[in-house]
Amino acid sequence: MRSIAIKMLFGDSAKFYGILLGLAFATLLIAQQSSIFVGLMSRTYALIEETPQPDLWVVDPTLLFVDDTKPMQVTALQRVRSVQGVLWAVPMYKSLLVAKLPNGSRQLCDVVGVDDASLIGAPPTMVQGSVEVLRNPDTVIIETRGQRGRLAQPVDLEDPAGPKRKIEVGELLELNEKRAVIGGIAETTPTFQAVPTIYTTYSRAISYAPATRRTLSMVLVKADPSVPVAELQRRIARETELSVYTPREFAWMTIEFWMKQTGIPINFGIAIALGFLVGVAIAGQMFYNFTLDNLKYFGAMKAMGATTPRLLGLVALQGLVAGALGLGMGLGATSIVGLTIPPDKLAFKMTWHIPIIAAGAVIFIVVASSAFSMRRVAKLDPAEVFQG
Amino acid sequence: MSEHRTAIRCARITKTFGSGEAVVHALRGIDLEVRRGEMMALVGPSGCGKTSLISIMAGLLQRDEGELEVMGTDPGALSGHERTKWRGANVGFIFQQFNLIPQVSILENAAVPLLLRNVPRREAHERAAALLREVGLAGRENSRPTKLSGGQQQRVAIARALVNEPRILVCDEPTSALDGATGQKVMHLIRDITRRDDRVVILVTHDERIYHFADRIAHLDDGRVTHVSTPAEALAESAARMGEAAAARG
Structure with a gap:
């Protein structure tokens, strides 16, 4: 009987495709909007994710998120290094600075200064050159989006609004009246602020920055293997009175800031809710109508000896098949969107949670509509088959 | 001997629907016996209780009062699940x-x-194919019902009704959706197949053209069996009524 139930579903092509499209569209909206939301949120902590070496990030206690640079006194680095259990601690500079480009225009850039000696904090993936170029004088590394985007240069200097070319290794920028030679190109995760990122050494970054007593943005700490990270975290916080976060905590703190301080979650939440409602309204309603259309056949089966649980099983099977196909189509379409649109055009990150959430929504839609349908089937009086 | 030949026995069966002022007395005390191997037609005006009666006989509907025995079983005394199984088998x-x-x-x-009784798919298809051959649809097994004529669809329905080898066949207006000639063919088929196996056929119809296929005809009116006649008597009564009606019209 299972194959008959499935053929009944496939055979009513108008309703079947309607159910499928409804579920697929709902899945697409839910999964795609969730993926973009996660993609956007993951951009907010891209620096943390691309700096895997430290166990702990030490920052000013008033700092709210990773881009909220609240510089500390440079002595903070020594205070952190003096805490027992610290294997190493390195400085990081991070701030927005204005760069003068080769054609004379100016562009706000996110300047990241990494430890001069270890280069911890430098971009992990280089597409041209290596991070070692930072050891050369006045050298910086830019990333690919900046290279072909906001740092790109006009082909014809007389026509600044005309076609543009990528800025290349060897070309010169100016940061705070100081020369900065592009020594390499990195591939990095796009950042939330969508400004080009420039990597250089900590000491050079300080020279680019306006003169100030506080130049230390963050301290990256590696715990001695003999000391539990949580214990070291408590020690550093206690002895330095600075805030100390694990990478995960720092990332979540950043996400929470953007979630609470912006309308992003509400906007995406509305889109996801709409997707869910579309699924309920279209697919749920169509599945219910499909069952109603087949009620006389279910009634005939009941007359011929089908028990109510047996019929409910057939309806559940139909719902399950429609749900699985609709979910698959929706997730497939979502993946195509994610794979075909370049990351610098669309923040898209489908974590393993998203298909599960989409599946949960589809299961809810299918179960709810099946439950209504099943109620009609369960209440079906087999004697109704004689009533035409 | 006649007791042994009784397949269905209804005694004082009543059935009402609704309550209060909306109550409808569908059956007001039905007494009827149907013999083994017999084709019994139930006739009467719309709303006289034919459908309620076959529904009760087939175990689809519970009676309010009275006694019922169908092939030695009172389907009304069975639980819902047992009644469903009984229907599927009988x-x-x-x-x-x-x-x-x-x-x-x-x-x-x-x-x-057969599939509803968990008969293996292959066996079920073999038995269904054999019956389709018997009703003249050999070679059309893979056709969809919508590709067949009304008469052919009713033949499929006959094959489906008989595939389980039931002892009782309940036919609700089997020719009403068919033209006259096709209806006759379908009734021939039903009679030939069922008589051979000594089955009971309960036939609800308004179609006087198929009265002659029945062995006896039970006339229902207002929830009661008014009388039981032979097909010839029923047709004569009908002709007389029509004559009276024509005379009254002048």
């Missing part, structure tokens, strides 16, 4: 609108009662 149905599932082949349609 009763075949032929519906007015055929009720064939349009999305599957006629072979699968004919096999449904």
Whole structure:
């Protein structure tokens, strides 16, 4: 009987495709909007994710998120290094600075200064050159989006609004009246602020920055293997009175800031809710109508000896098949969107949670509509088959 | 001897629907016996209780009062689940609108009662194919019902009704959706197949052209069996009524 139930579903092509499209569209909206939301949120902590070496990030206690640079006194680095259990601690500079480009225009850039000696904090993936170029004088590394985007240069200097070319290794920028030679190109995760990122050494970054007593943005700490990270975290916080976060905590703190301080979650939440409602309204309603259309056949089966649980099983099977196909189509379409649109055009990150959430929504839609349908089937009086 | 030949015995059966001022007395005390191997037609005006009576006989509906014995069993005394199983094993149905599932082949349609009893698919299809051959649909097994004429669809319904080898066949207006000639062919088929196996056929009809296929005709009116006649007597009564009506019109 299972194959008959499935053929009944496939055979009513108008309703079947309607159910499928409804579920697929709902899945697409839910999964795609969730993926973009996660993609956007993951951009907010891209620096943390691309700096895997430290166990702990030490920052000013008033700092709210990773881009909220609240510089500390440079002595903070020594205070952190003096805490027992610290294997190493390195400085990081991070701030927005204005760069003068080769054609004379100016562009706000996110300047990241990494430890001069270890280069911890430098971009992990280089597409041209290596991070070692930072050891050369006045050298910086830019990333690919900046290279072909906001740092790109006009082909014809007389026509600044005309076609543009990528800025290349060897070309010169100016940061705070100081020369900065592009020594390499990195591939990095796009950042939330969508400004080009420039990597250089900590000491050079300080020279680019306006003169100030506080130049230390963050301290990256590696715990001695003999000391539990949580214990070291408590020690550093206690002895330095600075805030100390694990990478995960720092990332979540950043996400929470953007979630609470912006309308992003509400906007995406509305889109996801709409997707869910579309699924309920279209697919749920169509599945219910499909069952109603087949009620006389279910009634005939009941007359011929089908028990109510047996019929409910057939309806559940139909719902399950429609749900699985609709979910698959929706997730497939979502993946195509994610794979075909370049990351610098669309923040898209489908974590393993998203298909599960989409599946949960589809299961809810299918179960709810099946439950209504099943109620009609369960209440079906087999004697109704004689009533035409 | 006649006791042994009784297949269905109804005594003082009543059935009402609704309550209060909306109550409808569908059956007001039905007494009727149907013998083994007999084709009994139930006739009467719309609303006289024919459908309620066959529904009760087939175990689809519970009576309010009275006694019922169908092949030695009172379906009303069975639990809902047992009654469903009993129906699946003992009763075949032929519906007015055929009720064939349009999305599957006629072979699968004919096999449904067996599949519902968990008969292996292959065996169910073999038995359904054999019956389709018997009703003259050999070679059409993979056709969809919608590709067949009304008469052919009713033949599929007959095959489906008989595939389980039921002892009782309940036919609800089996010719009402068919033209006269096709209706006659279908009734021939039903009579030939069922008589051979000593089955009981309960036939609800308004179609006087098929009265002669029945062995006896029970006339119902206002929830009661007014009398039981032979087909010839029923046709004569009908002719007389029509004559009276024509005379009254002048």
